[in-house]
Amino acid sequence: MTTPRPVRLFRPPNRLEKILNAAERRAFAEHVARAEREVASLLPGLRARLPEQVAVLVELCHEPEAEVFAASPEIGFKALAVAEAARAVGLDGVARVAGEIWALVEALLDRGVWHTEALTVQAEALQMSMANAPLPPKEQAVIDERLKALRDAVGF
DSSP states (O other): OOOOOOOOOOOOOOTHHHHOOGGGHHHHHHHHHHHHHHHHHHHHHHHHHHHHHHHHHHHHHTSOHHHHHHTHHHHHHHHHHHHHHHHHTTOHHHHHHHHHHHHHHHHHHHHOOOOHHHHHHHHHHHHHHHHTOSOOHHHHHHHHHHHHHHHHHHTO
């Protein structure tokens, strides 16, 4: 069994740090609160677009094997976008399954490992998770356990 790759985080430099010093903590707190409100206002639109994004991703994963293989970078980026959007709107089960699709594509790019059948199963799990989102914890645990068994079987 291979060890999972560490998560890569992008942390841009905090440009506000130079502008807002300790004396301006109240102003900084107001800016943060405003930014959080603006982000919260974007979430309903993000959630509304998520089913369409999932449908496009699932459709790509169900193409013939040669087309899926050729579109693997696109599939990976779409899966990553779905994972990030789902996580932002609180659909952790959907985010987890989409992240696993990304991991499958990463396995191809990093190690040359490709499993079309595993990708198809992940896409179907994503579709089911999205259709029933959010799943009850017991059902999500069953899906997670079965997908883990799949990952272990294919070595990613």
